[in-house]
Structures are given as structure tokens and as C-alpha cells.
Amino acid sequence: MFAQATLETVLGALPAGYLLLDLSRQVVFVSERFSIACHGRALPAAGRPLPATLLPQAVLQRLDQPDDKGLTLPADGLLLEWLVTPLQDGWLISVREDRHAFRTLVDNSPDIITRYDPDLRCRFINNTLRRFSPTPATEHIGRTLEERRLPAQLKDAIRHNALQVIASGKPQRFISELSLPQQLYVFESRLLPEFDDAGQLQSLLCIDRDISEQHATRQWExxxxxxxxxxxxxxxxxxxxxxxxxxxxxxxxxxxxxxxxxxxxxxxxxxxxxxxxxxxxxxxxxxxxxxxxxxxxxxxxxxxxxxxxxxxxxxxxxxxxxxxxxxxxxxxxxxxxxxxxxxxxxxxxxxxxxxxxxxxxxxxxxxxxxxxxxxxxxxxxxxxxxxxxxATQDGLTGLANRRHFLDLASQRLREASHHGKSFSLLMMDLDHFKRVNDNHGHDGGDVVLQAFAQCVKGTLRASDLVCRMGGEEFAAILPDTPAGEALVVAKRLRNAIAALPIAHQDHTIPITVSIGIASLSPACRELGELIRRADLALYQAKAKGRNRVCVAESL
Missing domain, CATH: 3.30.450.40 (GAF domain)
Structure with a gap:
């Protein structure tokens, strides 16, 4: 049988980590690799009892119920393979990374996992790459960033961050993009330094996670x-x-x-x-x-x-x-x-x-x-x-209401006066409108008012503004229109109204309109004065028998 010193030398040289316990579960020997496998946890010295929290519960159970089968358990992102071997005077516990299972996990990972040497030459890449590239993963092995023909933006991002990892020895996290013909992929990338036992940088591990959907969601938000x-x-x-x-x-x-x-x-x-x-x-x-x-x-x-x-x-x-x-x-x-x-x-x-x-x-x-x-x-x-x-329209006719009309008319009159342009205003009143309501009811009166409004809008220009002042009284402003032209427009409108066929409940309702005209002049420059003069002209048209047009300046 080997002397204990010889046994410790042999176990310490093996790739697995070893823990030797006596029958009272005191530590006889623990190898350095066992400590590494347990992620640097403090281990008891020889002759000290085994801490109850050092080993996984499933491994502790094997001390009471020996089994010659190994245990594969996850620990801190790795898979560790445990084996408990009963001895005549104790137990030998070994642990090592399950490399076959790890490779299986890596190849089935949703992340792209790449290992680079310090010269940024690809030494390993998992098969997840095929989701994003038609080039097989094997063709990337042994090639530099330039030889792999990566998109320039992606290549520059990897190189920039890899150089920072090499210089600082600290991990780097960055966002990279891969633009394919049918989709833009966004990756959250992590570059991790890997050191050998002497503390020298041996390689860089790059983990690229597809966050395209999360990125799109954040951008959308x-x-x-x-x-x-x-x-x-x-x-x-x-x-x-x-x-x-x-x-x-x-x-x-x-x-x-x-x-x-x-x-x-x-x-x-x-x-x-x-x-x-x-x-x-x-x-x-x-x-x-x-x-x-x-x-x-x-x-x-x-x-x-x-x-x-x-x-x-x-x-x-x-x-x-x-x-x-x-x-x-x-x-x-x-x-x-x-x-x-x-x-x-x-x-x-x-x-x-x-x-x-x-x-x-x-x-x-x-x-x-x-x-x-x-x-x-x-x-x-x-x-x-x-x-x-x-706020601005008459609910029945859809024309501007009185308040809105006065605001706009005042503004346009000031503009015309400032630029020396002509400006005319029409005041209109439907003749004998009370008879319409008496003979055809208020429904018939509403039909007449709506028909009249549409006829006026259709006869005047789009630049003119028409309003319902109230009841059967209407007004219109005619920018860039002197009194003579306004008279022609008003007569054309009067004739159109007189010829307007208005049907209501199997009846035709005839209507006519009286119109008064006032125009901008040195003696009449305010809207209130224009309205007063146009009203006087309208009253004159009514007094002369209705269905006619009168101009204020001719009074």
C-alpha cells in the first residue's frame, strides 16, 4: 500500500480534485484541485471535521449509502461529476468538470459562444452560429476576425472590446448588431478573460445573446x-x-x-x-x-x-x-x-x-x-x-357662426386695409321666411336654410367667408372684391337662389333673398361701419320690394 505522503502526491497530480476522509468524517487529505472545483471555498485542514455545508447533500448521502455510480450536479454554471469510493478506513471523494456534458450544453445553448486566443484567432465556436450565418462553425476555427469576413461594424466592436479585456484583465459587456437581408439582429455580448494556473491570459470567451426582441421592445417603449x-x-x-x-x-x-x-x-x-x-x-x-x-x-x-x-x-x-x-x-x-x-x-x-x-x-x-x-x-x-x-360653426347650416365670422372678418379687413386691397361685405336676408315656417313647419324652414347655405357656398369663391348671423339672416365677406364686382356676384347669387328647387314632403318651397352691399373706402374702414352700411342697404332692398340687391354707396 502506498504511504500517505506518496498517496497525496499521486492524487495531487491527477486532473480531478480529491478529498480523503476517515471513518469519523475528519479530513485526512484535500487536494488543491478540489478547492478549485469547489470555487475556492475555504477547506478544513487535515484532522478537522468535514463541514456539513461543504459537500452537496446528494454526495453526503453516498457516505451512508455507498454507490459505485457517479453523480453529475450543477454548481455555479458548471456541471461537476462526483464519485464517492468507500475505503476500509474511510472514503475517497473525487470531483471534476463533466466536459462531455458541458460541451453538450454549449452546443445547445441559445447563445453564440466563441473562444479566442490573445491574437483574436477563433479557437472554438458552438453550433448556435448556424442560426445567424450560412457559414458552418467549423470554417471559423483557426481564423482571425478579418479572415472570418465578419461585418465591419461587428468586427470593430469585438476588436475594440477584446483589446480592453487584454489590457485590463477585466470582462467587458457591449451591444453589437448583425444586419441580415431580412432582419436586424441585436446582441448583448460579454467578453471574459480566461487565465492559466500561472495567472497569464490564455484566451477570451465571448458570449453573444440575441436580444433583438427585447431591444425592439425597449426601443418601441x-x-x-x-x-x-x-x-x-x-x-x-x-x-x-x-x-x-x-x-x-x-x-x-x-x-x-x-x-x-x-x-x-x-x-x-x-x-x-x-x-x-x-x-x-x-x-x-x-x-x-x-x-x-x-x-x-x-x-x-x-x-x-x-x-x-x-x-x-x-x-x-x-x-x-x-x-x-x-x-x-x-x-x-x-x-x-x-x-x-x-x-x-x-x-x-x-x-x-x-x-x-x-x-x-x-x-x-x-x-x-x-x-x-x-x-x-x-x-x-x-x-x-x-x-x-x-365653437366656430352654425350647427344647422355648417357655415361660420356669428362670433367666428366677426373675428375672421375683422382680421381680413385689417389685412386688406393695410395692403390697399379692395374688400366687400354682403348682408343677406331670406324673404318672407316666416311664411315658410308657418306653411311647412320648422322642419321645412330648416331644409330651406340648409339649401340656401349650400347654394351660397357653391356660388361664392373658396376664399370668401359665409356665416349665419342668426335666424334667416346671413353675411359674407368678399376679399379682393370692389363694389362693382360685388354687385355682379350678389346679383348672380340672387338669381341662383330664386331658381333653387327646394323639395320638402312632396312640396317645392320657393324662396328669394334680399342683399345689401358695403365696400371698403376711405370713409368706411371698420367692420362695424361696413356691417351698418350693408344693413342699411339690405333694409333698402326690402323696402323696394325684396328679391333685389342694393349697394350702400348708391344710397
Whole structure:
């Protein structure tokens, strides 16, 4: 039998770590490698009792129930193989790293694991690489960063951080990107120094974890906060939608986005934003009817649910639009309806690709959240528009109300006076309107007022402003129009009203209008004076028999 000193020398030279116990479980011998395998834990000296927490519980059980089979247990990220051998006067416990199991774990790890020598030559890389590169892992072995033909940005990131590890001996963590034709991958990379027993740097271990989805989520959350700020600050809806499309296109490489809004009839979609789609395609889809089989967006708006078309060339929903899509290099389209709180369809949000593809779950989540935010923006715009209309428009006719008209008329009159331009004002009153209400009721009177308002708007220019002053009295300003031209316009309007066919409950209601005109002059430069003079001219027109036009300057 070996002397104890000889036994300790032999065990200390072996690659495994060894612990020798006597029958009372006191330490007889412990090798240095045993301490290393136990990650530097303080070990008792010879002659001291074995601490109850030093060994795993499963190993301690083998002291009472001997078994010649080894135990493989995880410890601090490694797999350790334990073997308890009963002796006549005690136990011999050995431990070593289970290298076969470790290699199996490495090759099945979701992370790319690479080992470099100090010259940054690849010495090992696991098979996870094949998820991101068509080049087999074996072809990277023995090659430098340049010889591996890595993308320049990725190569520079590895070299920069590796040099810092070599110089400092400390691990480095950094973010790297890998841009492939169909996707941008983002990795969280860790470079770890590996030392030999003499403390010399032997190699660098690089662990690259794919965090593309987490990165996209974090980026989306940051962009989402900015988008919410834009909505909260009442930025114009076209600006919000254009920025949203560009935001998603930046997040999802290779995509093209569009936002379409449903018109008031609920039958057609009109393009609101599509910064990256071709002009020809945008013109073709603007005013797209909704319905089953009308591409992804028309169908999504009709169904009120998402429509994912992964291959336009072979999907029946695109049968009538296949050539249009192909001519603009569009191969996939995922469309999400934009829904109001009550479920009403407001429009669609779509993502296009130039190659057939199916969205991943995190992309679908982004699309849904984006469409929800667009619904908030659209409804806020609608509410703001409704409030503006209440504040500035007459509810029955849709014309400007008296207060809004006076504000705008004063502003435009000042501009005309400052620039020396002509300016005229019409005051209009429907003749015998009380008879209309008496003969046809207030419903008939409302129909007449609405018809009159539409006729005036249709007869005057877009630059003119018309308002309902109250009851059956209306007013209009005519910028850049002298008194003579205003008279021509007023007569044309009077004739149009007299010839207007107004139908109500199987009856035709005839109406006429009296009009007074006042124009900007050295003696009349204020809006109040213009209105007073136009009112006097209107009163004169009434006094002369109605259905006629009078000009204030001729009184």
C-alpha cells in the first residue's frame, strides 16, 4: 500500500480534485484541485471535521449509502461529476468538470459562444452560429476576425472590446448588431478573460445573446413615449401619422408602412401617411373601397380584424391587386384595423415587405399597440374638430357662426386695409321666411336654410367667408372684391337662389333673398361701419320690394 505522503502526491497530480476522509468524517487529505472545483471555498485542514455545508447533500448521502455510480450536479454554471469510493478506513471523494456534458450544453445553448486566443484567432465556436450565418462553425476555427469576413461594424466592436479585456484583465459587456437581408439582429455580448494556473491570459470567451426582441421592445417603449407626447401636445394628425410610419420602419428593418382612414361614408379608405411607398402605388390605393378580397387593408376594414398576407402573389385576397403590388415590389402585407373604443373601424395600419414573410409575435404586438395609439390620436382629433365646430360653426347650416365670422372678418379687413386691397361685405336676408315656417313647419324652414347655405357656398369663391348671423339672416365677406364686382356676384347669387328647387314632403318651397352691399373706402374702414352700411342697404332692398340687391354707396 502506498504511504500517505506518496498517496497525496499521486492524487495531487491527477486532473480531478480529491478529498480523503476517515471513518469519523475528519479530513485526512484535500487536494488543491478540489478547492478549485469547489470555487475556492475555504477547506478544513487535515484532522478537522468535514463541514456539513461543504459537500452537496446528494454526495453526503453516498457516505451512508455507498454507490459505485457517479453523480453529475450543477454548481455555479458548471456541471461537476462526483464519485464517492468507500475505503476500509474511510472514503475517497473525487470531483471534476463533466466536459462531455458541458460541451453538450454549449452546443445547445441559445447563445453564440466563441473562444479566442490573445491574437483574436477563433479557437472554438458552438453550433448556435448556424442560426445567424450560412457559414458552418467549423470554417471559423483557426481564423482571425478579418479572415472570418465578419461585418465591419461587428468586427470593430469585438476588436475594440477584446483589446480592453487584454489590457485590463477585466470582462467587458457591449451591444453589437448583425444586419441580415431580412432582419436586424441585436446582441448583448460579454467578453471574459480566461487565465492559466500561472495567472497569464490564455484566451477570451465571448458570449453573444440575441436580444433583438427585447431591444425592439425597449426601443418601441421609448418611441411610444414620444408618440404619446405628440398626441398629448395636440400635434397635427398628419405629422403624428407620418412620424409613426417612420418610427416603425426604423424599428422593423426592410418594412414600409401605411395608415389609411375611413371616410365619412364608411365605404372607402383614404391614404393618410405612407412615407416609403411608391407614388404610383399611393395614388392607386387612395380611395380604396373596403370589402372582402380588396387586398389586406380593404379586407381588414370590412372584417374589423387583422389580415396577415404573407405572400401576396398567391393569396386570393390580392387577386385584383396582384399586378399592382408586383409592379411596386410588394410581396407581403399585414394590415391591422384601427378601432375606436366602441369597435367602429376608423382606418387601417399596414406593414409591407418586399419579400414573402410571416410576422413574429413581438411584431404583431407592436402592430396592435401602434394601431391602438393611432385610434387614440384619431379620436382626439375628431373630438378637437367637433369642439372647434361647436365653437366656430352654425350647427344647422355648417357655415361660420356669428362670433367666428366677426373675428375672421375683422382680421381680413385689417389685412386688406393695410395692403390697399379692395374688400366687400354682403348682408343677406331670406324673404318672407316666416311664411315658410308657418306653411311647412320648422322642419321645412330648416331644409330651406340648409339649401340656401349650400347654394351660397357653391356660388361664392373658396376664399370668401359665409356665416349665419342668426335666424334667416346671413353675411359674407368678399376679399379682393370692389363694389362693382360685388354687385355682379350678389346679383348672380340672387338669381341662383330664386331658381333653387327646394323639395320638402312632396312640396317645392320657393324662396328669394334680399342683399345689401358695403365696400371698403376711405370713409368706411371698420367692420362695424361696413356691417351698418350693408344693413342699411339690405333694409333698402326690402323696402323696394325684396328679391333685389342694393349697394350702400348708391344710397
Amino acid at each position: 421609448a418611441d411610444e413615449n414620444r408618440l404619446l407626447e405628440m398626441i398629448a401636445n395636440d400635434r397635427p394628425l398628419p405629422e403624428v401619422m407620418g412620424w409613426t410610419c417612420q418610427m416603425i420602419e426604423n424599428q422593423l428593418s426592410g418594412t414600409m408602412c401605411s395608415i389609411m382612414l375611413l371616410d365619412e361614408t364608411g365605404e372607402r379608405l383614404h391614404l393618410a401617411a405612407a412615407p416609403s411607398l411608391a407614388s404610383e402605388y399611393k395614388q392607386a390605393i387612395d380611395g380604396l373601397p373596403i370589402g372582402e378580397g380588396v387586398g389586406s387593408c380593404g379586407t381588414a376594414a370590412r372584417r374589423g380584424e387583422a389580415v396577415i398576407v404573407s405572400d401576396i402573389a398567391h393569396d386570393p385576397l390580392w387577386q385584383d391587386y396582384r399586378e399592382l403590388a408586383a409592379g411596386n415590389n410588394l410581396a407581403a402585407c399585414w394590415s391591422q384595423p384601427i378601432l375606436a373604443q366602441d369597435g367602429k373601424v376608423l382606418g387601417t395600419f399596414a406593414i409591407y415587405h418586399d419579400h414573402p414573410c410571416t410576422p413574429k409575435q413581438h411584431v404583431l404586438d407592436i402592430v396592435r399597440r401602434t394601431s391602438h395609439l393611432m385610434a387614440i390620436a384619431i379620436q382626439q382629433e375628431q373630438r378637437a374638430t367637433a369642439l372647434y365646430r361647436l
